[in-house]
Amino acid sequence: MAKRPTLKDIAAQTGVSTASVSMILNGKSLSRFSPALVSRVLDTARRLHYLPPAARSERKTIAIISPSVNNPYHTTIIMGIDRAAQANGYLTVIYNTYWNPQTELDILRQLELRRVAGIIYVMNPLQAERAREIGRHTPIVAVGDTVNNLGIDMVDINNFNAGCVVAEHLIALGHRHIAYLSTALNAQHIARVRRLEGLQDSYRRLCPQGSVSVYCKDNKMEQEIQSADLELESGRLLARECVKNPKITAIVAINDMVGYGVLDALLTMGLRVPEDYSLCGFDNIFPSGFQRMGLTTVDHSTVHHGARAFHLLREKLEDSPDPADIPPITRVEYESRLILRRSTAAPLKR
Numbered sequence: 001m002a003k004r005p006t007l008k009d010i011a012a013q014t015g016v017s018t019a020s021v022s023m024i025l026n027g028k029s030l031s032r033f034s035p036a037l038v039s040r041v042l043d044t045a046r047r048l049h050y051l052p053p054a055a056r057s058e059r060k061t062i063a064i065i066s067p068s069v070n071n072p073y074h075t076t077i078i079m080g081i082d083r084a085a086q087a088n089g090y091l092t093v094i095y096n097t098y099w100n101p102q103t104e105l106d107i108l109r110q111l112e113l114r115r116v117a118g119i120i121y122v123m124n125p126l127q128a129e130r131a132r133e134i135g136r137h138t139p140i141v142a143v144g145d146t147v148n149n150l151g152i153d154m155v156d157i158n159n160f161n162a163g164c165v166v167a168e169h170l171i172a173l174g175h176r177h178i179a180y181l182s183t184a185l186n187a188q189h190i191a192r193v194r195r196l197e198g199l200q201d202s203y204r205r206l207c208p209q210g211s212v213s214v215y216c217k218d219n220k221m222e223q224e225i226q227s228a229d230l231e232l233e234s235g236r237l238l239a240r241e242c243v244k245n246p247k248i249t250a251i252v253a254i255n256d257m258v259g260y261g262v263l264d265a266l267l268t269m270g271l272r273v274p275e276d277y278s279l280c281g282f283d284n285i286f287p288s289g290f291q292r293m294g295l296t297t298v299d300h301s302t303v304h305h306g307a308r309a310f311h312l313l314r315e316k317l318e319d320s321p322d323p324a325d326i327p328p329i330t331r332v333e334y335e336s337r338l339i340l341r342r343s344t345a346a347p348l349k350r
């Protein structure tokens with residue numbers, strides 16, 4: 001029977017103490033070590049097939065990497081993953097990055113040592129290159145936007161088309177000048193950018209005399225973890241800004257949570273929805289269907305996204321391809337649907 005590798009074996013091959021190896025493998029005080037040393041220890045542990053005691057029972061565990069659990073959109077995807085995983089004999093564990101690339105990198109380092117069965121992202125990976133490297137030996141699936149060629153299996157959300165769907169609805173109602181209210185717009189949040197691009201493209205094509213004004217709240221990463229109501233408050237602040245533009249008759253929020261903040265601010269200012277302003281969101285999280293909310297929004301079949309992501313992962317786990325073969329990349333896309341509720345109507349003459 002082959003001897004199980006130990007911390008001493010890793011220390012001997014990397015030239016550091018067993019205490020340092022233990023700290024690196026357990027993710028403690030990583031700032032004390034150079035990135036090159038951390039990678040060398042992790043690579044050696046993987047090559048020797050070292051499993052820490054806590055990881056030896058985790059071969060049926062799926063790691064879920066999420067930006068946060070503040071927004072029901074992410075928790076609904078997680079629910080879909082968890083339900084499918086449990087039905088197939090797997091457990092799940094959730095890691096939150098709060099959109100911090102360094103936090104995501106630290107999580108990935110830990111997952112390499114824990115030897116989980118697979119990893120599912122509930123957004124596009126921020127550490128895409130590292131995710132691809134890990135994907136060579138640990139199956140990874142992401143629920144994200146179609147624009148990025150990440151080199152991993154994806155359940156896609158076509159956010160550009162989602163933006164087009166909202167724009168076409170508002171143009172048909174007669175809204176010529178609309179506002180797009182969003183939290184940070186950058187490469188880390190590509191879904192937000194693509195929704196805006198869909199709105200702008202539709203207005204250029206179908207309503208060239210109209211306009212899409214952009215109002216953005218660029219929150220810091222620290223606020224993501226410190227403020228549970230960050231999206232709501234962003235919606236409130238941005239709504240107070242956009243109503244200063246007398247041309248705007250409709251507001252499109254980056255997601256339903258921001259939309260709730262917009263709605264709250266408008267009502268506080270004595271304005272009516274949809275009489276004074278039509279309001280749209282994205283994601284169709286469950287409170288949007290409440291009678292007092294009644295938010296027109298875009299549905300992405302969110303629960304199905306989560307379940308499908310797990311089944312893609314399970315197919316990779318159960319498949320045993322020839323190591324010489326280059327495995328195919330699978331992409332699954334669900335069509336976005338506009339859910340009409342009472343928050344949108346034709347604009348009144350002012």
